[in-house]
Amino acid sequence: ARTHYLRIIVIVVLVGIAASATYFYLHTPDPEISLDQLRLAYAQQDQLSFDKYVDVQAVLGNGIDQFADYYAAQHKIAHPIFFKAGISVGEQVYLPQIAQSVDNFVVTGSLPDLPVWATDNATVSEAISDAARVLHRIIQAQLRYQGVVSETVSGADATVEVRIKSALSTGAMTIRLQMRRVHNHWRVVAIEDVPQVLKQMGIEI
Secondary structure, eight states: OOOHHHHHHHHHHHHHHHHHHHHHTSOOOHHHHHHHHHHHHHHHTTHHHHHHBBOOOHHHHHHHHHHHEEEEEHHTTTOOOHHHHHHHHHHHHHHHHHHHHHHHHHHHOOOOOOOOOSSHHHHHHHHHHHHHHHHHHHHOOOOOEEEEEEEEEEETTTEEEEEOOTTSSSSSEEEEEEEEETTEEEEEEEEOOOOHHHHHHTTOO
């Protein structure tokens, strides 16, 4: 009898776990829904909701890393490892301030002065100046989200192709976003192939 009751308890527990998991997945919004909420937050200059759907520091950090790799290759920097190490050190110090500047832009519509990135390395300093110029050009691009083209979801991660329109280029273009599920919504955590995206926008690095 004890074995019979134990079996019943195990079955009930397993059914409960399965039901909870099913409920969780059925009630987790599609990435497209989160992107629509992100667009609405930006339109309403709602910084708190914007940060709910975009991990600003993660997107900027990943973009800076891509920029550093591309910049080192394009400019044929003699010691790219040291160059990228210099960028990485500054990134750790100033990334929160840059992210705050982006949050301020969401609220005010204008990008404040970026923090001064102090360095004795002339090459790194020049790259930082170029990066700041690029960021301001992105702001001027007045990007407009025009919907999802496709999405691939794997567990808590998703790759989403979206169509955007830039004031700096003719026609719409497609970019790929990396998103991660957080509780009952999705957050943008990276933009793939940033140098190519900038080229499509007509922004030279």
